[in-house]
Amino acid sequence: MCDENGLTYEEPSKIVRKSKATVGSKHKVVEELSHVLDVKAQPRAAEDGAGPHRFTLKTPKGTRDYGPSQMAIRADVLNKIISVFKRHGAETIDTPIFELKEVLTGKYGEDSKLIYDLADQGGEILSLRYDLTVPFARYLAMNKISNIKRYHIAKVYRRDNPAMMRGRYREFYQCDFDIAGHYDPMIPDVECIRVVSEILTSLQLGDFLIKVNHRQLLDGIFEACGVPSDKFRTVCSSVDKLDKSPWEEVRNEMVNEKGLSPEVADQIGEYVCLSGKIELVERLLQEEMLVGMSRSAHDGLEAMKLFLKYCALYGLQDQVSFDLSLARGLDYYTGVIYEAVLLNDTKTEQGETGGVGSIAGGGRYDNLVGMFDPKHKNVPCVGVSIGVERVFSVLEARLLNSRAKVRTTEVEVFVASAQKNLLEHRMQLCKELWDANIKAEHSYKRNPKLLAQLQYCEDMGIPLAAILGESELARGIVKLRKVVTRQEIEVERENVAQAVRDLLTETNEQR
């Protein structure tokens, strides 16, 4: 079982490189580097082990734990994304992490080899989900749901060769927004683009471009150029490589591997290098060579025309580019397809730009639900998947470069003691603060040092400290300290909760 670079999906030590002309030396270096880094990324190997625990203390290959800072970044990103989904009235659903194996069979073509199977322990044969789209289609068919606008954010699993330093894992999040239902042309389709645009704007990832194309138009171009219809899908997957490979390479594949004549390939090449705005659609609609030869090309172009008109109504004209080289890998698309790319791609720690900066993609798939329905009743769908793992790596890298610190808790006030034997006073005050819905904590040590407590506040970014001291308590007073400015005020013991609240409001307003 090999991926396109000729690497097996076994353990690193067993990786065997097949001699294949297409494996460039740059690829090789990157793979090897990422392998070394992957191993380094796994803390605490077995060498220092002794006794009964002889196994390596690690997470499974291609997976990782998310620590508090990573979780804080993730929560922030996902909250922004979910806000956009909610602004568009989407509901959310969840499905089991595994499906009957048969549900996934025949949906992913060659990539089926990447599916994780569960062991046969008696009972049903199960596999981990590979994406969220197939379970969504199964959900619609099983529950006879004919229309829904839903988002689904969850982990999926692929036994891919992990390249973890490039943010590619075997367990990763997908974040999908889909609109299912029989509706009028392009109205839900364009809302998907609008959702992508709002999300990318809200995440402040820099300038982006949303490339759009139409599967019917691609088929029409192939038809007009004289490609036999049984080769449409395979030629389409060659075109799909244009974002990573030059035309010359793609042309070679079409001619030498897919069996097209050089003339047909060159004709295709003239179309797929085109990109532009609605004017390009208008111009192509005049090309008798194309629309006269193929009904499909004509329909695809008319669809793009409507789509781009709606884009303008949603304020998306500057962000959207009609790009005839966009093909999308998956077989199941039947209409409009799109892909968002970042234009000023933030480099990762390793200085890689991580390819072309694709950050979201999707399209219309009208026939997938029918594959699950016993009577093949279809529910037309259109949707988009936000590349959240990509977003996470970009933001993590940015944060690392800025050396800024993420807060991993939301504690508003730390209850500290200036002398020994004040534990019970601290506990009592914490109780009052929690009762007043104020986020508070104190040391779990009986007699912590004041300096250690204040240092903790600074490390954790806690804005306020309430400092209990014997003499102050005797006077019925507590000191409230602003951690950043070290400014202190005295408040009455009974009024600490209210005083904390006032100070927090004041601090928030000053920001």
Place this chain on the structure above:
Amino acid sequence: MCDENGLTYEEPSKIVRKSKATVGSKHKVVEELSHVLDVKAQPRAAEDGAGPHRFTLKTPKGTRDYGPSQMAIRADVLNKIISVFKRHGAETIDTPIFELKEVLTGKYGEDSKLIYDLADQGGEILSLRYDLTVPFARYLAMNKISNIKRYHIAKVYRRDNPAMMRGRYREFYQCDFDIAGHYDPMIPDVECIRVVSEILTSLQLGDFLIKVNHRQLLDGIFEACGVPSDKFRTVCSSVDKLDKSPWEEVRNEMVNEKGLSPEVADQIGEYVCLSGKIELVERLLQEEMLVGMSRSAHDGLEAMKLFLKYCALYGLQDQVSFDLSLARGLDYYTGVIYEAVLLNDTKTEQGETGGVGSIAGGGRYDNLVGMFDPKHKNVPCVGVSIGVERVFSVLEARLLNSRAKVRTTEVEVFVASAQKNLLEHRMQLCKELWDANIKAEHSYKRNPKLLAQLQYCEDMGIPLAAILGESELARGIVKLRKVVTRQEIEVERENVAQAVRDLLTETNEQR
């Protein structure tokens, strides 16, 4: 492979009942009923299938999809719980859904047979996580983390015999809060109880009681009663059954299965029927028969005394009961143990109360992390697991009984059209509303009927409708309709966003 009721873990059709005296006929009926209901709960069996899709269209055994209403209830519950965790300054982490099989080996005793294994597809041998505690311990050991206060809400997997109508699934959420670190006695322990109390109060599940006990005290009782130390754990698991079985049955098990003499069993019985407040601790500390015979009993009682004193400082005295029958099933507890039960248990749809209403539980486990550390370095931990699935079923049942409707979206205004050919006007207005961060949607049909649009608003609980009409647009006007009261006002076309915002504020204030 059989569970304690003598049921195999195979497919329903293969379920074989072993003749075992302890399998009561009531159990049998419940199991069979739940099996029938489980099958009914799986929509669209294969009978109506034809063509290539001959498999049953279902989710795997013991799992289910969560639709929008269920997800809305879940989000609401989890948000309330997370608020409490954050109020106490907890961070969050996540770990992979699967672990190296060796990580889970030897942690769950007999229940290990319930672990889901992944197929061996070359490479590592993996299993789905069975709980969140073992991965947490692995995370601490692997990353050499010596102190953290974290929560973790995620799905876990058990190949248990599902009883879905009683809310027991093979895939279900766990929701854990744990404090790890070398701290002074009982300070983190009592905060866990405080967290449980705040959560149960915030969820408004009715009155509850938190039973507490101490493993050292239980061991001390066994010691003082003359149980050999190698039988402490097995006798402890007999005591654990007291919440479901009468003393007579537990006594029988101790004598006939565990080999205790009747006198020893009776002596244990005198202790484990006790429950009370701090006075009970004081009384037992005077019992020479107990504290004189067992150092462990003395230490356990002193620990409980401190614990209950701290409980009072956190305002928990009325909610906590010192209960000597509480034993907790898991082997790894080493100190305080606790379990929260609902007192006025809401019945489920089927009229079952779902056992004794246990809704949260946990305790101190000081030796688990050391099992992963190559040098057996320990990190003491104490934590609690909130039975969120139980909470979900209670709330779902309550909602079903009240016939109230959950909103599954947060749409604030629906943009409707009163006549044909206003699609582009609707799109333009939606764009403006989205730009103003207002949650808005419109029909995906070109020319929807006004009545259908207004009906949709009522069905979905959308508070406002912006109705576009030709004559109004000609006058530069849009009608804003309050969906519940059907009251309409006219606003200027340019000011729709602001007017919507004002109306929403007004409506919220009236609530």
